[in-house]
Amino acid sequence: MHDHDRLQRAAKDHLWMHFTRHGAYADADVPVIVRGEGVHLYDAQGKRYLDGLAGLFVSQLGHGRTDLADAAAAQARELAFMPLWSYAHPPAIELAEKVAGHAPGDLNKVFFTSGGGEAVESAWKLAKNYFKLTGKPMKHKVISRAIAYHGTTQGALSITGLPPLKQQFEPLVPSTFRVPNTNFYRAPERQDDLEAFGLWAADQIAVAIENEGPDSVAAVFLEPVQNAGGCFPPPPGYFQRVREICDEYDVLLVSDEVICAFGRLGHMFGAERYGYQPDIITCAKGITSGYAPLGAMIASDRLMEPFRSGSEWFAHGYTFGGHPVSTAVGLKNLQIFEEEKVLENVRANEAAFRSTLERLLDLPIVGDVRGDGYFYGIELVKDKATKETFTAEESERILFGFVSKNLYSEGLYCRADDRGDPVVQLAPPLVATQEHFDEMEQILRAVLDKAAGLI
Numbered sequence: 001m002h003d004h005d006r007l008q009r010a011a012k013d014h015l016w017m018h019f020t021r022h023g024a025y026a027d028a029d030v031p032v033i034v035r036g037e038g039v040h041l042y043d044a045q046g047k048r049y050l051d052g053l054a055g056l057f058v059s060q061l062g063h064g065r066t067d068l069a070d071a072a073a074a075q076a077r078e079l080a081f082m083p084l085w086s087y088a089h090p091p092a093i094e095l096a097e098k099v100a101g102h103a104p105g106d107l108n109k110v111f112f113t114s115g116g117g118e119a120v121e122s123a124w125k126l127a128k129n130y131f132k133l134t135g136k137p138m139k140h141k142v143i144s145r146a147i148a149y150h151g152t153t154q155g156a157l158s159i160t161g162l163p164p165l166k167q168q169f170e171p172l173v174p175s176t177f178r179v180p181n182t183n184f185y186r187a188p189e190r191q192d193d194l195e196a197f198g199l200w201a202a203d204q205i206a207v208a209i210e211n212e213g214p215d216s217v218a219a220v221f222l223e224p225v226q227n228a229g230g231c232f233p234p235p236p237g238y239f240q241r242v243r244e245i246c247d248e249y250d251v252l253l254v255s256d257e258v259i260c261a262f263g264r265l266g267h268m269f270g271a272e273r274y275g276y277q278p279d280i281i282t283c284a285k286g287i288t289s290g291y292a293p294l295g296a297m298i299a300s301d302r303l304m305e306p307f308r309s310g311s312e313w314f315a316h317g318y319t320f321g322g323h324p325v326s327t328a329v330g331l332k333n334l335q336i337f338e339e340e341k342v343l344e345n346v347r348a349n350e351a352a353f354r355s356t357l358e359r360l361l362d363l364p365i366v367g368d369v370r371g372d373g374y375f376y377g378i379e380l381v382k383d384k385a386t387k388e389t390f391t392a393e394e395s396e397r398i399l400f401g402f403v404s405k406n407l408y409s410e411g412l413y414c415r416a417d418d419r420g421d422p423v424v425q426l427a428p429p430l431v432a433t434q435e436h437f438d439e440m441e442q443i444l445r446a447v448l449d450k451a452a453g454l455i
């Protein structure tokens, strides 16, 4: 058993949590989760929660799987550590081959990292390095979308489009520029026509490239479905137009799939779902279902070409990138995906997940329900007819002060977020089924109904 008082005291005295307002715990317990099983989490008191966020878009196969734990233990016994710095080990080699086999087109070169931000960082460095070696040394700038999150290292944070996350760390890495995202609910243009809006949004990338000078732009970073802001799927034709623009200006298309890869959208990669060919995919999270940390940058054959002969090298790496235990777990994870038809489960159930969540649209506070696969955002509004959003004070009081706390106390772990307009984010483990969708909907309904009364 866990000693509640001792853990609380030690947490408050020593544990610096991430993206956490520690002041919120001055007079309240830190929520401590001690165990997981399937789609559920349990706290120190034994209370059960439905994991509506797969941890943090990570736990694709759910919690408590002994086969994944055993794969980790077996690898730690066999070879616990060896870096990928001029040496290799079997699990990294085999996982690279497996991932390359799943990745679209000629994305055959897998550079492992320890997580998603490092993959983004690696992709920007590769883009710069590649163009320096292929006669376009001025190409170095990056274009990304408003409100998009790409990580916290200074390069990835610079690519991130969330000013409140950046201001405390300015000046960041220069040379990044923002274009509009694909939030159709709040479309600034062509609000009447999804496809026309998508083409407009894609064309803003060409405008940004022209404004900056095509000779200076190296890459555009886009998520298949943008998470921050509350799940913005791409309008039909959006990525096809982006691909044309990238080809026209010789700009690399980086698909940041840290959330969207490994089944979140019912496919191994989001690019596959929406039918576009990136030059680089960045991924992490679900690659191991969270049983060990791992990320990867998957690059096209052409991007590795300059580094394959002579004395040229990509002077970049991480001690723990492609860790033997993590890559062994990744291999087992992907093997289970095939054996247990995890992608098929998402594709078979996603329409039911959508329609279950859409029932909430009858609540006056629910403005929009959007997403794809097992990845949804529910936007909360003050006035449904005008789409008026919360003030900062209302967001604080209602979203964080009430919705977030009460969802958790009612047994649903998910995320309330106002990095953009106020949303509740849902991304359950990929093994979730109708009974879990119903449970989510019931808890959300009860809490959001009461929240509407607080406006």
Ligand SMILES: Cc1ncc(COP(=O)(O)O)c(C=O)c1O
Residues within 6 Å of the ligand: 115, 116, 117, 118, 120, 149, 150, 151, 152, 223, 227, 256, 257, 258, 259, 284, 285, 295
């Ligand atoms: C799209 C995207 N890129 C990058 C990252 C950063 O990943 P990590 O936290 O593993 O560094 C995240 C994290 O949520 C993400 O969602």
